[in-house]
Amino acid sequence: MKTKEVTPHTLEIVQGGSITSPKGYKAGGLHCGIRKKKLDFGWFVSEVPASAAGVYTTNSFQAAPLKVTQESVAKENKLQAVVCNSGIANACTGEQGLQDAYDMRKLFAEVLGVEEHLAAVASTGLIGELLPMEKIHGAMAEINDEKHGGSEKFESAILTTDTKEKGIAIQLKIDGKTVTIGGAAKGSGMINPNMATMLSFITTDANIPSEHLSQALKDITNQSFNMITVDGDTSTNDMVLVLANGLAENEALSPEHKEWDQFYQGLRYVCEHLAKEIARDGEGATKLVEVTVEGATTDQSAQKIAKSIISSNLVKTAIHGADANWGRIITAIGYSGEPINPDKVSIYLGEIKVVEEGVPHPFNEEQAKDYLLQENVAIHAQLGDGNGKGIAWGCDLSYEYVRINASYRT
Structure with a gap:
């Protein structure tokens, strides 16, 4: 990639x-x-x-x-x-x-x-x-x-x-x-x-x-x-x-x-x-995923939220399947443990806005799928609570990851 x-x-x-x-x-x-x-x-x-x-x-x-x-x-x-x-x-x-x-x-x-x-x-x-x-x-x-x-x-x-x-x-x-x-x-x-x-x-x-x-x-x-x-x-x-x-x-x-x-x-x-x-070279990975969180109360808070999103297996599998399931991203933000105002959160997949101030934003599903099929995927969360910014990197979670780790010793 x-x-x-x-x-x-x-x-x-x-x-x-x-x-x-x-x-x-x-x-x-x-x-x-x-x-x-x-x-x-x-x-x-x-x-x-x-x-x-x-x-x-x-x-x-x-x-x-x-x-x-x-x-x-x-x-x-x-x-x-x-x-x-x-x-x-x-x-x-x-x-x-x-x-x-x-x-x-x-x-x-x-x-x-x-x-x-x-x-x-x-x-x-x-x-x-x-x-x-x-x-x-x-x-x-x-x-x-x-x-x-x-x-x-x-x-x-x-x-x-x-x-x-x-x-x-x-x-x-x-x-x-x-x-x-x-x-x-x-x-x-x-x-x-x-x-x-x-x-x-x-x-x-x-x-x-x-x-x-x-x-x-x-x-x-x-x-x-x-x-x-x-x-x-x-x-x-x-x-x-x-x-x-x-x-x-x-x-x-x-x-x-x-x-x-x-x-x-x-x-x-x-x-x-x-x-x-x-x-990018994660086991079985097919995509590099970059998560940017802006508008958090502090940089540290933004980093924790970005890490929560990129660590979510549900987010990672959705990215692998090119499924614009933004609900998984919202969920990962919500359980990060960091203070947020749900009514201010907006989410983008690349340039495609999928959530605006806590509610769904109309988008073209096929366009979003085409974007998620790319080898480099960017998720952007705008929180609207401050000036804190954090970036995290990860990859999708694939069938190949399971195959590799199911037989690592043998």
């Missing part, structure tokens, strides 16, 4: 850009045997230690690799390398699983010749199984072989039920220097962030202290990754990591820097792009 994205005028998209587009990064991936045929072991590395920031799943069953990675970041808020396997999540695996995650980090750091706390680990896949550490050992021995190099191999190695790789890079000018931000992500099912079943890795050559990087990431995550849903389930594993190695040699960024907003908007654009790519 294709969609047109509007970029801030100060940003340039790097054609074929990836996590290795910023200065000083390299990446790779290979098949180590966890999965039958597909690449299942990937990594990326910075030439120098980088400021690091992360956000992590809110699921109480937090997987072993997340615990180890958070420990690495907490040491001095820096990372230099990240390794990730797909196929097995190393979640709900007890003390042995935690030890395996530590061993994975130790092996990775030794192979690269970096300090152990500068390495991070990630895993994604089936919950409740131990990692085949002999295969992990074998993969580590091949990391430095150039034939496994390339960002496209990394992007492929981290996928599970995804149908395609997800990568991007943008450039902007700060202090007269070219600053690049790149990213890669995986995510297809069990997506309902705060955080959720997704991994997203972002690299930049910007010079920015970790405390400012961390605050920017947290703010932006609430407007991007935390505003997508596929199926309402939150995973045990997943996270967003950002590394900033400073090789662009700009002056250190902070909210007081005159071009702080340049960097902030660039990072936001990359995160939002990856979030939408994850929503």
